[in-house]
Amino acid sequence: MVHGTPGYRGTRVGVALGSAPRNQSDHSDAEQLPRIRVPYWCSKGHETRLVFLKLPDEQIPMNWDCPKCGLPASRDPLHPAATRPDDEIFKSHLDYVKERRSSQDAELVLAGALERLRARGVLPDQLLGDA
Structure with a gap:
């Protein structure tokens, strides 16, 4: 069975065949x-x-x-x-965090966040295996 396709395929609603869209004149100046x-x-x-x-x-x-x-x-x-100096090379978000915090600071922040999640009941102790 062959399905016919309308002749308007690929055109916008409200645009007559062969005519330019209404806002075409807005862009024609920029193209020139x-x-x-x-x-x-x-x-x-x-x-x-x-x-x-x-x-x-x-x-x-x-x-x-x-x-x-x-x-x-x-x-x-x-x-x-x-070439750029090494200190200007692209840095990820994690690189910037590592510049601001030491490993000990990161451990303290993580412990505090886990404690708040446990207090709210969102994170049970058995999921982390530290009973």
Whole structure:
């Protein structure tokens, strides 16, 4: 059995066939702005091409993080951007917590949280095996 599909598949409700959506004119001005494609190279040789509005050269960033490896990339392929110092490398939330608290502090915080859960009856002692 063959099911017919309506001719309106893929169109929005309220839009006649062959006509543009009503809010299309809102975006047409933005699409006409002049743009430029700027290449960036990291020290590993990865090339990234980004699209910017056509602005004066000093308003376009000289460095950009490489999306492939995370290293800084520059606009000059012969002189890649300097690598970041080790203290500027990406840190996770856990890394920041470890900077603020020692292992002993973490044990105290955990013990306090477990005690509050036990007092509310949410966490029975037999689940943790510390009777």
